[in-house]
Amino acid sequence: MDNVLSDVYDDRVVIPDAQMNLFGLEPKDIIARQPAVPGVFFDAPDIELDYDIAVICMSGGKDSLAALKYLLDRGFPASRIELWHHLVDGLEAADSFMDWPFIDDYCVKLAEALDMPLYRSWLKHGFKGEMLKHNSRSHPHLVGTPDGVVELPRNAAKEATRLRFPQQAASLQTRWCSSALKIDVGRRALTCQERFIDKKVLFVTGERRQESSNRAKYNQLEPHSTDTVRKSARPLKPRHVDAWRPVLHLSEEEVWEMLCDWRINPPVPYRLGWGRSSCQxxxxxxxxxxxxxxxxxxxRVQEIAQYEEQFGTAISRNGKTVVERARLAEPLKIDDEQALRQASRHDYELPIFVPEGQSWTLPAGAFSGVSAGAS
Incomplete structure (x- = not known):
């Protein structure tokens, strides 16, 4: 950061909610003398971009796209950016179970359009393999690297049983899909590659505070869990890794404005009416x-329902099965025939950017408030 920004962020701390409510204050109003933890900043919308590599966790949703655009807009060289995509269903399954069928190929086509490298990583056998774990160890991680895919065994993992869906919760033990299929995989992708040693790495994700009360408490900049240079005076494998959430402070309106300015086509889930782009x-x-x-x-619903019956536990914490929940509401009316056709296909066939001469159009799911996707 430059000196002015550094002074501002060094002075920011988060005050407990009860204390803020007592005085009728918002986090942005609170200024103290010291940060709670050195290197951790609750607000850091602009930082000094003196990094060797920037890793963008690319889900294919609007916020990860905006995070990439935010970095490019601030002059970070595209040649030092790489996109990482975590395959929720793994690469072994013939059909999608949780995620959209096209999302993997969308990220491939996006990387090609931007002339950026894309590295895919996943838990072997994906979501279903982890969900069906029964008195067994978790499957290995597979990590895409410049030299090919590396398989990482998990010999230290203990035998365990899941046989149930993850549940809505802030805890990543309960909501194990995020930790087992994304966070752990990303962590090992950093620690298994010698190319990150003696490098300064920026690890970028696209969360926004507006999305939930839980994300409203996130720090915008902090050392990543794989950072070693601030954990030890003489680390054996020195890695400087910062986790940055560049769009954390932005509103949904600001995100859509960025994508409009970039003329990137709104991702398919939003065109279908989804308010968020997460797993289908x-x-x-x-x-x-x-x-x-x-x-x-x-x-897709019937397959989920069959596992609910097998487990004796619904995917929803309120105990209602997906079939019961589907009967409680009217389906969205989808008028976008192109997006509807694409939603069932594995190969992504739509243009990444809006073709010349066509207008960028706000998708049906923008500002919809329809509950879809993790918070």
């Missing part, structure tokens, strides 16, 4: 999304 059958889906999936893709 995300555990956070509201009743209307389940009704829509049951209407247009009934086989």
């Amino acid at each position: 059958t995300c555990i956070f889906n509201g009743d209307r999304i389940w009704a829509t999936i049951a209407h247009y893709w009934p086989e």
Whole structure:
């Protein structure tokens, strides 16, 4: 950071909610003398971009796209950016179970359009393999690198049983899909590659505070869990890794404005009416999304329902099955025929950027408030 920004952020701390409520204050109003933890900043919308490599966690949703655009707009060289995509369903399954069928190929086509490297990583056998774990160890991680895919065994993992869906919760032990299929995989992708040693790495994700009360408490800049230079005076494998959430402070309106200025086509889920772009059958889906999936893709709901019956536990914490929840609401009316066709295909066939001469159009899911996707 430059000196002025550094002084501002060094003085910012987060005051407990009860204390702020007592005085009628917002986090932005609170200024103290010292940061709670050195290197941790609650607000850091602009930082000094003196990094060797920037890793963008690319989900294919609007916020990860905006995070990439935010970095480019601030002059970070595109040649030092790489996109990482975590495959929720793994690469072994023939059909999607949780995620959209096209999302992997969308990220491939996006990287090609931007002339940026894309590295995919996943937990072997994906979501379903982890969910069906029964008195067994978790499967290995597979990590894409410049030299090919590396398989990382998990010999220290203990035998355990899941046989249930993850549940809506802030705890990543309960909401294990985020930790097992994304966070742990990303962490090992950093620690297994010698190319990050003696480098300064920026690890970028696209969360926004506006999305939930939980994300409203996130720090915008902090040392990543794989950072070693601030954990030890003489680390054996020195890695300087900062985790930055560049769009954390932005509103949804500001994100859509960025994508409009970039002329990037709104991702398919938003064109279908989804308010968020997460897994198609995300555990956070509201009743209307389940009704829509049951209407247009009934086989996806039936597969979830079969596992609910097998486990004796619903995907929802309120105990209602997906079939019951689908009956509680009217499905979305999808008028975008192109997006509807694409939603069932594995190969992504739509243009990444709006073609010359065509207008950029705000998708049906923008500002919809329809519950879809993790918070």
